[in-house]
Amino acid sequence: MAIILLLSELIPCLLIGYLLGRFKENLSLTISRPLISYGIPISLMGILLKSGLELPLIESAALALVAIGFLMTILYRLPSVNNLIQNRTLQLGSAFGNTGYFGIPVSLALLPDHALIYSIGFDLGATLVIWSLGPILLTDPSKVLSSNRYWKNFIKGIFSSPAVKGLIGALIIHSSPWDEQITDLLWIPSRVVIVLALVIVGMRLSWLRKANLSRIKNQITSIKNALIMKLVGLPVIMLIISSAIRLPSVMREALVLQAAAPTAISILLISQAAARDEKEATSLVVFSTITALISIPAWLLILRL
Secondary structure (H helix, E strand, O other): OHHHHHHHHHHHHHHHHHHHHHHOOOHHHHHHHHHHHHHHHHHHHHHHHHHOOOHHHHHHHHHHHHHHHHHHHHHHHOHHHHOOOOOHHHHHHHHOEOHHHHHHHHHHHHOOHHHHHHHHHHHHHHHHHHHHHHHHHHHOOOOOOOOHHHHHHHHHHHHHOHHHHHHHHHHHHHOOOOHHHHHHHHHHHHHHHHHHHHHHHHHHHHHHHOOOHHHHHHHHHHHHHHHHHHHHHHHHHHHHHHHHOOOOHHHHHHHHHHHOOOEOHHHHHHHHHHOOOHHHHHHHHHHHHHHHHHHHHHHHHHHOO
16 A cells, blocks of 8 residues: 555656656756755755654764765775776766655655654765765766865865755754744645656656667666666665664665665756766666666565565
């Protein structure tokens, strides 16, 4: 029943986006810019305040960083793995999922209410990293971390990150005497942003209409390793970590399902802003989203065996 509820929330948003994308191809770009600047910080503020700024939030964020950091280290440092996924955009897409705009609806639909804080923590940790390091990794080809330019861009990326803005805003509101009232007001806009992000993903699906079977096969071939790493590799890493430290079952389920989320729309938005590897990013977001409609219910069944 929970899986049916999840699909009933996701599929209409993706379908609406697909239909809109058929009539106006560049609409996703028009919507994504204000979504990054204003929507994501507001959404994070609302969800953070709703779930509560408590210790489990920090613990989940830290575990997300450990799992993602481990995967990124493998992708960058192990030649055998690096050779499988050499494209930097696809490497990022292998490690960062659509946790906020796909994973959170998954948590709300499939898990108990108290699991939301774990899902939010994972999302916060991943979002802080991708919006801080992602633009730098895709726009600055230099790998020399000691350069002044890198650290200047890194600091700029941190403070311009929508996730940091959302976290700062949530902390300010949380310390105010109007905490509860503002939290209630922000919850609906937060859900609206989630819907808009899913609609944007649906808009990107519209390119399938123009693609012939041969092109689709080529696209899948070019991203298959990144696709497998995202939907199977990262959740396996998260499952191993959570089992090794014996997390409570609800927390383990929340973190693994977040790790199993399809490639983040953030990767697509960042690649568009950097004018780099947009086709690869689009393909990975599209096909991972479609596949996740099957793989996430499968992961839930595995976790509850």
